[in-house]
Amino acid sequence: MSVGIGGRLEARNLAKTYELKSGPREVISDFNLTLEPDTLTVVMGPSGCGKSALINLLAGYEDPTGGEIYLDGKRVQGPGPDRLVVFQETALFPWLTTFENVAYGPKIRKELKGANLERTVLDLLKLVGLEEFRDKYPSQLSGGMQRRAELARALINQPQATLLDEPFRGLDALTRSLMRDYYLDLFEKRKGTHLFVTAELDEGLTLADSLVIVTNRPATVKKILKVDLPRPRVEAIRAEKEYLALKAEALELLHEEAIKSFKAGGLNSADFVGAYAALA
Amino acid sequence: MPITKRLTKALKSVALRRGLISLALFFISWELCARFQVPILGAIPAPTEVLASLAHEIVSGYYWRSWGTSLARILTGFVIAQILGVPLGLLLGFSRKAKEIVFPLIEIMRPVPPLAWVPVSVVFWPSAEMSMIFVTFLGAFFTVVLNIVEGIAAIDVRYLRAAASLGSTRRDIFWRVMLPASLPSVLVGMTVGMGITWCVVVAAEMIATNTGLGYLTWRGYVAGEFPLIVVGMLSIGLAGYLSSALIRRIGLHFTPWLSSQ
Numbered sequence: 400m401s402v403g404i405g406g407r408l409e410a411r412n413l414a415k416t417y418e419l420k421s422g423p424r425e426v427i428s429d430f431n432l433t434l435e436p437d438t439l440t441v442v443m444g445p446s447g448c449g450k451s452a453l454i455n456l457l458a459g460y461e462d463p464t465g466g467e468i469y470l471d472g473k474r475v476q477g478p479g480p481d482r483l484v485v486f487q488e489t490a491l492f493p494w495l496t497t498f499e500n501v502a503y504g505p506k507i508r509k510e511l512k513g514a515n516l517e518r519t520v521l522d523l524l525k526l527v528g529l530e531e532f533r534d535k536y537p538s539q540l541s542g543g544m545q546r547r548a549e550l551a552r553a554l555i556n557q558p559q560a561t562l563l564d565e566p567f568r569g570l571d572a573l574t575r576s577l578m579r580d581y582y583l584d585l586f587e588k589r590k591g592t593h594l595f596v597t598a599e600l601d602e603g604l605t606l607a608d609s610l611v612i613v614t615n616r617p618a619t620v621k622k623i624l625k626v627d628l629p630r631p632r633v634e635a636i637r638a639e640k641e642y643l644a645l646k647a648e649a650l651e652l653l654h655e656e657a658i659k660s661f662k663a664g665g666l667n668s669a670d671f672v673g674a675y676a677a678l679a
Numbered sequence: 680m681p682i683t684k685r686l687t688k689a690l691k692s693v694a695l696r697r698g699l700i701s702l703a704l705f706f707i708s709w710e711l712c713a714r715f716q717v718p719i720l721g722a723i724p725a726p727t728e729v730l731a732s733l734a735h736e737i738v739s740g741y742y743w744r745s746w747g748t749s750l751a752r753i754l755t756g757f758v759i760a761q762i763l764g765v766p767l768g769l770l771l772g773f774s775r776k777a778k779e780i781v782f783p784l785i786e787i788m789r790p791v792p793p794l795a796w797v798p799v800s801v802v803f804w805p806s807a808e809m810s811m812i813f814v815t816f817l818g819a820f821f822t823v824v825l826n827i828v829e830g831i832a833a834i835d836v837r838y839l840r841a842a843a844s845l846g847s848t849r850r851d852i853f854w855r856v857m858l859p860a861s862l863p864s865v866l867v868g869m870t871v872g873m874g875i876t877w878c879v880v881v882a883a884e885m886i887a888t889n890t891g892l893g894y895l896t897w898r899g900y901v902a903g904e905f906p907l908i909v910v911g912m913l914s915i916g917l918a919g920y921l922s923s924a925l926i927r928r929i930g931l932h933f934t935p936w937l938s939s940q
Contacts (some may be wrong), residue, residue, distance in 0.1 A: 449866075454756075455864055458840070458844060459844075460840050460843075477843075477845065478840065478843040479845045480845055482844070484840065485835050486840075490840070490841045492838060492841075492842075492856070492859070492860075493936050494860065494936050495859075503845055505844075507845065507846060507848075508846040536935070539938075552845075556846075600893040644798055
């Protein structure tokens, strides 16, 4: 559990255009972003602006139509355990127990085995409070437990970058705020380079080292706000002047883009979901 | 839970009592219809006659040989269908190229009901036994292949992506993701396929042979022994139920994550 495992993840002039029956659709264009090692970057933008597409490109699930991705200066293509994704809802394997899910990565890459693997997995399960649920299947876990198990499944691989695509979506408000605290604690203890996509401004600001506001489609970086609030963060920072000023600025920027998205047809996000389903 | 405890609990349940009442009413009205020769319905032999016929059959070697023959046909056809169908289904699900080559052929063959194959397979296969096993095989084969292909196509892309990110090779993805993820559909295919095999074998036995439970039922009709028809029907129903239950049982053993909510 070393501190400082994070890599520098860079998107250079990243672009993605989908060829649809209705013609080409530019989803991401000229996207430049550097995630500094061991920082937490939060990405926000209007719904359907291409945030999920960005995650898919960075994770290597889809190939960009332009630009490149670099990890510690080396170009990366295709998926790999150096950039792990924590999915919307949950993508734990339903046929594996909590323990087997978390052990999956190191086991198939033959990095750990036997007692060594068991100890590492159990340590991590303890850290996320799931050691008593090691032999349960995902369907037997609550929503919050599933998210923690999924975090553990990613973190055990000590990825240089962790990409979280609205990981707490679909949780009730209380569980969501508990999960946020859990995650914040985990990040502050273990570090790593994290990219966190969310639609909740307070969640984003509480977590972020920097908050990236993305424009309406085609997505490009509109502005990067530095969030220089002290860590470890607590709920109380939300009352601080600096926090409130940042929040006001972010709201303004997000509002501008939301208006554009609305003017562009309002069906924006539904369009995108349809386009994505056609390609998946 | 121990079996005795489960049994007492089941016996006390309201649902069971309601079920028993409806069954009792059914048999009583059936018996009355037969006794009083109610028009049309009265032609069916009374439950008491059926029971007498059953008692007579149960001690006869012929009755049990019919069970054995039908079961052997079912089992042979069904097992061959699984041996060929499961790997084919997995291949078609895993390889787009294989699917593009083989699938149109399957799509042409599949809509032909297995029973429509009876005449041609009687001509084609050297023995009636083989032709019967062949149609039984057909009944289960397409069902299992299609269920696996659809099961694999329906796998959530996030599982495949998560597996790829975690460093899985193509082989890992096949064995550790596609196979377990499609297992529930394989089992559905097997259960449905088993039901179809019974339909097919019974009809085929009536048409093309003089052995098995299907023929036993048919013989009841031909010989005018009407209680025997009902005995045959009930036996086939029971056999179908038992074989499907067995598959479900085996299935639960291989998919523990589905039964542990």
